[in-house]
Amino acid sequence: MDRAADSGGSVPIAADATQARARAVVAAVTDPEIPVLTLDDLGVLRDVRLDAGTVVVTVTPTYTGCPATGVIAQDIRAALADAGWPDARVDIALTPPWSTDWMSDAGRRKLRDYGIAPPGPAADGGGTSGNGTSGGAASVHPVHLVRRGPTAATAATGQPECPRCSSPRVERLAEHGSTACKALYRCLTCREPFDYFKPY
Ligand SMILES: [Zn+2]
Incomplete structure (x- = not known):
């Protein structure tokens, strides 16, 4: 128990910092078709949270049927793996639908x-x-x-x-x-x- 408490760091602030770091990693992932645009620029990033230590990302795809969507999910997982989260999950949220206004x-x-x-x-x-x-x-x-x-x-x-x-x-x-x-x-x-x- 003591060892778990020592290394476990379940303090909310630490979790927030981890979450913020994960979000920064994901936000900097770039669009496969327009590499100057990050996911933050596109406005497709809905949520980045920690679920029992696993990073769970929610994105809204851009144009339906745009082949980029599958690539973006792959790129997100790759970026998070590089940053130390090899088992991140990417969820797709279809509603509300993405708009270029975002x-x-x-x-x-x-x-x-x-x-x-x-x-x-x-x-x-x-x-x-x-x-x-x-x-x-x-x-x-x-x-x-x-x-x-x-x-x-x-x-x-x-x-x-x-x-x-x-x-x-x-x-x-x-x-x-x-x-x-x-x-x-x-x-x-x-x-x-x-x-x-x-x-x-
Ligand atoms: Zn001109």
Whole structure:
């Protein structure tokens, strides 16, 4: 009993620190398709907790059917194994469904720097004037009323701007870019094609 108490460290603070360390490891895992984006940037990380010493991670997949989801779970387990948790578990939470609105502002900047136009607002498919609603909203919980599916308004009002020269004069070349998650556009000003990360 004494030896268990010595090494067991079941003090809540120690557990919190361990949990925070595990969360940091998972948060830094990058998207297999867009390696500049971490899971934190994508907003797919729902929960990291300790269950009787086992790290349990809950993530919400991005686009349904995106092949990246399986890879992300593998990458999470590999990162945790490297950090000393070889038996971590990854749970998938499908509801509420992920939305591009969950992507962090830092993530949007990194996307643009990477040459991909970040997604416009996905919520309320109608009057998306984009007046800074994503800025101060720290809690992601009230997002459960996000409209799913392709937004017709995107083509009319939500055209991306060129990630290279910021020109709003762009044309869509294809509904699907390098993956189904992105549309292929071309800038009419600098003539460069680019991917648009579609709002979802
Ligand atoms: Zn351009």
